[in-house]
Amino acid sequence: MLTTPRLVAIALCAALNFAIGNIVYLIKLPIYLDSIGTILCALLIFPDRLAAIVCAFIAGFISAILTGLVLNPFLPWFSLTVLSIAAVSALLTARATYTFRMRPLPVVPFAGKVLLYGLITGVVSAVVSAPVVVYLFGGVTGSGSTFVVALFLKTGQQLLDSVVLAGLATDPVDKIAEVLLAALLYRATPREFIAMMAPAKPSTA
Amino acid sequence: MTPNGAVAFALLVIVGAMIAHDLAGLLIILAATACFALASRRAIWSALAWSAGIVLPLALFMMVVWVGIVGRAPHEIAAGLEGSRSAATMHVAIICLRLFIIAFTVQAAFLHFAGWTPLRFVGALTLPRTAKKLLVLTLSLIDTILQAVDRARTALIGGGLITRQRSWRNLRHGWILVQTVWLTVITIVVGRTRDKWPVEETLARLEGTLAARVPGRLTAPDFGWIALAIAAGVAGLR
Numbered sequence: 277m278l279t280t281p282r283l284v285a286i287a288l289c290a291a292l293n294f295a296i297g298n299i300v301y302l303i304k305l306p307i308y309l310d311s312i313g314t315i316l317c318a319l320l321i322f323p324d325r326l327a328a329i330v331c332a333f334i335a336g337f338i339s340a341i342l343t344g345l346v347l348n349p350f351l352p353w354f355s356l357t358v359l360s361i362a363a364v365s366a367l368l369t370a371r372a373t374y375t376f377r378m379r380p381l382p383v384v385p386f387a388g389k390v391l392l393y394g395l396i397t398g399v400v401s402a403v404v405s406a407p408v409v410v411y412l413f414g415g416v417t418g419s420g421s422t423f424v425v426a427l428f429l430k431t432g433q434q435l436l437d438s439v440v441l442a443g444l445a446t447d448p449v450d451k452i453a454e455v456l457l458a459a460l461l462y463r464a465t466p467r468e469f470i471a472m473m474a475p476a477k478p479s480t481a
Numbered sequence: 482m483t484p485n486g487a488v489a490f491a492l493l494v495i496v497g498a499m500i501a502h503d504l505a506g507l508l509i510i511l512a513a514t515a516c517f518a519l520a521s522r523r524a525i526w527s528a529l530a531w532s533a534g535i536v537l538p539l540a541l542f543m544m545v546v547w548v549g550i551v552g553r554a555p556h557e558i559a560a561g562l563e564g565s566r567s568a569a570t571m572h573v574a575i576i577c578l579r580l581f582i583i584a585f586t587v588q589a590a591f592l593h594f595a596g597w598t599p600l601r602f603v604g605a606l607t608l609p610r611t612a613k614k615l616l617v618l619t620l621s622l623i624d625t626i627l628q629a630v631d632r633a634r635t636a637l638i639g640g641g642l643i644t645r646q647r648s649w650r651n652l653r654h655g656w657i658l659v660q661t662v663w664l665t666v667i668t669i670v671v672g673r674t675r676d677k678w679p680v681e682e683t684l685a686r687l688e689g690t691l692a693a694r695v696p697g698r699l700t701a702p703d704f705g706w707i708a709l710a711i712a713a714g715v716a717g718l719r
Binding site: 290 | 499535539542546547550551555558559572573576579580583584587591611614615616618619620623625626627630634655656658660662663664666667668670671674684
């Protein structure tokens with residue numbers, strides 16, 4: 277399952293997750309975009325779904341650990357969210373790999389699939405992240421969605437409900453942007469690199 | 482102290498901080514972490530400042546939300562009580578101290594290995610060899626990507642596509658920077674895996690280097706720190 281080219285892809289996607297956090301910081305964008313490498317890893321290794329889930333999770337987990345050591349010590353707590361994003365990407369988003377690479381770009385199917393899969397990824401990610409946000413951060417993470425949490429709390433909602441509702445309101449936007457960027461990067465990836473991701477064939481000699 | 486001992490201490494302290502439920506318990510765990518940091522015999526101010534720099538903005542934000550806007554603690558909301566701002570302040574203090582301990586513990590562990598290279602540190606950890614290889618490859622590729630980011634960012638700023646400050650242009654064209662970086666790096670990686678690494682036997686040499694660095698067993702100081710972390714965690718629960 278973990279052939280050398282796949283190990284290189286995992287390392288590359290983990291490094292991409294780490295570096296995109298850096299890019300977002302440098303050009304001061306109001307979004308996270310910290311899972312593009314995870315989604316892209318699943319797209320690169322598809323159609324081997326199990327390997328795609330495992331490799332995408334490893335890429336996301338390594339980047340969470342390294343980012344946790346260097347930039348944000350609270351990121352490794354979201355490892356379960358990384359697993360859920362890897363699973364959704366390998367089982368759903370990766371079904372659109374053919375559309376993502378089609379030339380010329382089929383705008384409507386491309387946009388539709390990005391929106392649909394981004395929305396599903398965002399909903400799953402919001403639900404899985406909520407318990408961590410509640411327990412570790414007490415519901416307040418410092419992102420803009422916190423004010424949505426405060427609004428729900430003020431109306432008498434329970435903390436976990438408020439965090440889930442706020443996540444459902446904000447996460448899909450971030451994840452749609454991430455699926456879009458992952459799809460564009462996948463589209464730009466040389467065919468030679470994707471061909472290297474195929475499982476190693478047993479030698480017949 | 483060995484890297485394995487430092488990782489074990491850090492994990493135990495973090496678990497202790499997560500299950501401690503009051504300010505006194507968290508202060509006991511913080512004291513244990515401070516001892517651990519001081520034992521590195523390095524200046525701990527940078528570690529304290531880094532951790533405070535991460536937690537303080539969050540603390541201010543939490544004060545605004547919990548004390549300013551909501552005005553009561555989560556357990557009061559759950560019980561349907563009117564609540565008080567002092568309970569909300571205590572809730573914020575506990576959460577922030579817990580987050581500070583997590584950040585400071587990671588930095589304190591770093592202090593013990595300040596002069597080590599990442600390869601030496603990874604090699605000394607007890608991990609499967611594939612995991613070590615992945616970590617080393619990722620660290621190497623992060624350097625490559627960050628250099629590509631610097632070059633591409635400078636070129637795109639020079640070309641007037643993005644700006645140094647926050648701007649709509651960055652939101653509109655930021656993806657070009659991401660795509661430029663990816664195309665640069667993927668070309669480098671294809672070249673390395675196809676030609677450079679096989680010729681230089683890079684992966685085989687990396688395997689050999691990692692195999693040569695056999696992780697040491699836990700030492701007496703490791704067991705001492707682990708015992709302190711467990712004791713602090715148990716004391717924090719009382």
